[in-house]
Amino acid sequence: MATVSTVRRARARRGRTTALLAAAVAAALAAGCSPGSGxxxxxxxxxxxxxxxxxxxxPAGPVLAVKIDNSRRARPHTGLNSADIVYVEQVEGGLxxxxxxxxxxxxxxxxxxxxxxxxxxxxxxxFDRPTLAYSGAQRKLLPLIENAPVRAEPPGRTSGAYHxxxxxxxxxxxxxxxxxxxPEAPGAAALTTGFRYGAAPAGGAPDTSETVDFPAxxxxxxxxxSRGRWLVAMDGSAATTTDAGRTAPATVVVQYVKLRRSxxxxxxxxxxxxxxxxxxxxAKVLRDGRAYEVNWSRxxxxxxxxxxxxxxxxxxxxxxxxxxxxxxA
Numbered sequence: 488m489a490t491v492s493t494v495r496r497a498r499a500r501r502g503r504t505t506a507l508l509a510a511a512v513a514a515a516l517a518a519g520c521s522p523g524s525g526x527x528x529x530x531x532x533x534x535x536x537x538x539x540x541x542x543x544x545x546p547a548g549p550v551l552a553v554k555i556d557n558s559r560r561a562r563p564h565t566g567l568n569s570a571d572i573v574y575v576e577q578v579e580g581g582l583x584x585x586x587x588x589x590x591x592x593x594x595x596x597x598x599x600x601x602x603x604x605x606x607x608x609x610x611x612x613x614f615d616r617p618t619l620a621y622s623g624a625q626r627k628l629l630p631l632i633e634n635a636p637v638r639a640e641p642p643g644r645t646s647g648a649y650h651x652x653x654x655x656x657x658x659x660x661x662x663x664x665x666x667x668x669x670p671e672a673p674g675a676a677a678l679t680t681g682f683r684y685g686a687a688p689a690g691g692a693p694d695t696s697e698t699v700d701f702p703a704x705x706x707x708x709x710x711x712x713s714r715g716r717w718l719v720a721m722d723g724s725a726a727t728t729t730d731a732g733r734t735a736p737a738t739v740v741v742q743y744v745k746l747r748r749s750x751x752x753x754x755x756x757x758x759x760x761x762x763x764x765x766x767x768x769x770a771k772v773l774r775d776g777r778a779y780e781v782n783w784s785r786x787x788x789x790x791x792x793x794x795x796x797x798x799x800x801x802x803x804x805x806x807x808x809x810x811x812x813x814x815x816a
Contacts, residue, residue, distance in 0.1 A: 546677035566594035581702025598662035612788030681791020685803035694778035737807030
């Protein structure tokens with residue numbers, strides 16, 4: 488159990504994180520900014536319950552967040568099944584990209600790694616100076632990333648952290664070695680997301696399949712009673728990994744958020760949508776073959792996200808990997 492002083496220090500760090508993030512965003516916009524030892528995964532996927540309260544122990548360090556390519560040519564992924572949380576974001580042209588967050592296990596390799604977006608910094612504000620691994624960003628976004636309260640780790644910054652695979656062409660063949668960035672997994676206490684884990688809430692409706700459509704991407708989650716997991720399909724094809732088989736989270740959250748235009752564009756002139764993860768709205772939680780209509784709330788970037796029923800009761804997720812899909816409200 489954490490002491491009172493530990494909690495006070497954590498709150499102070501979060502306050503500084505919020506201030507730094509706000510200052511970085513303001514400064515950047517004003518400038519016109521458009522394998523190792525320890526708890527490393529053996530490739531068999533997560534075999535843990537990341538739902539322990541973050542107050543039960545002090546984390547060994549920050550979480551690792553990796554931006555992952557999700558174009559058709561980037562699949563199958565590597566190391567995705569070891570993540571505690573997978574966020575699904577919309578990017579330019581209505582396509583999708585993933586952010587995988589690692590705390591309880593570090594796989595030997597993760598990828599393919601791709602570029603960061605402005606929305607990532609707001610999303611990562613809930614953690615205490617997380618490590619962000621990414622392959623680059625739009626030139627005008629780089630100052631914002633460098634001044635944000637994250638440990639930025641693009642290629643070339645840490646020797647031996649990245650390598651190119653030979654099974655597919657660039658840019659879909661860049662892989663991260665997490666052990667080069669973190670000596671060990673920080674543990675479940677670093678997952679300051681606000682998520683709760685435990686017994687299923689009362690109510691819900693039977694649900695064995697849910698599909699979320701982006702303008703140019705599709706995700707389908709199909710309940711497997713035999714595995715007790717939701718099998719993931721992307722663009723009509725089963726999602727698999729090179730090192731741990733089928734992708735199958737224990738809980739899926741479809742979180743309805745505001746998407747707005749940002750001040751950034753890709754090389755073709757497409758605007759980069761900004762995903763607003765601070766605020767409140769509705770969501771659908773999928774667990775144990777049932778769907779729950781809930782509410783979400785995240786008052787500040789330094790806060791985690793709370794999911795509650797209509798009468799305000801917290802909603803618990805099933806122990807295991809969680810996917811959060813940000814869908815347009």
